[in-house]
Amino acid sequence: MSIELNHTIVTARDKKASAQFLADVLGLKVSPQYGPFIPVEIPNGVTLDYYEGDGGPITPQHYAFLVSEDEFDAIFGRIKDAGLTYWADPHHTVVDEINTNDGGRGVYWDDPNGHSLEILTRPYGSGS
DSSP states (O other), X not given: OOOOOOEEEEEESSHHHHHHHHXXXXXXXXXXXXXXXXXXXXXXXXXXXXXXXXXXOOOOOEEEEEOXXXXXXXXXXXXXXXXXXXXXXXXXXXXXXXBOGGGSOEEEEEOTTSOEEEEESSOTTOOO
């Protein structure tokens, strides 16, 4: 059996709103609640399971999604339509721009909990 990532837990202040935020931006659907989790399934079968923590501080994490050129256009359009701030770099220094790393396109934005989200059309290191 090969090893595949199946799911990861994403801590949120409001798991339902946070799952819906990701689903709306990526053009996905929120799955029914499973135990204490609200899952958002990515097309490759991995789920991001939103979970409300204990009320303590949330440690921001980074979630990157490899997308096609057409998906990039659609998602980036939703980011701009929602008026979200976006950056070309993970350190959030180049605002309102995308990057063209490895001959593709990429962009970063934050979710309501401070998690850094990214879409990219080419995996890191795949450029010529």
